[in-house]
Amino acid sequence: MDTLNYVFELISGKEFSVPLWEMIVYVIFISLCLLFAKHRLGLLTSYCFVFYWGFISNLGSFFNITSKYQWGMQLYVLSGFLMFIVVIIGFFVQSNE
Secondary structure (H helix, E strand, C coil), X not given: CHHHHHHHHHHHCCCCCCCHHHHHHXXXXXXXXXXXXXXXXXXXXXXXXXXXXXXXXXXXXXXXXXXXXXXXXXXXXXXXXXHHHHHHHHHHCCCCC
């Protein structure tokens, strides 16, 4: 439990930026997905935006945070890989709609 608290304290003190125009594109696209009842596409879009914002756009911030710890980059790579696998599986799963 101490490790979980340590990781939370490490991450909670950091700020990550998301450009306003990307947030506007995201909100418009998600709204259109909900309006046209394309829930699966909306979820996949959310995964892709989170992956981009968290693992590509803020790459420098993650390197600064995790460079002091050996397990930090391993956790970073593992999290990105798992998110990528979830997106790929989502693209190939058949929908019953």
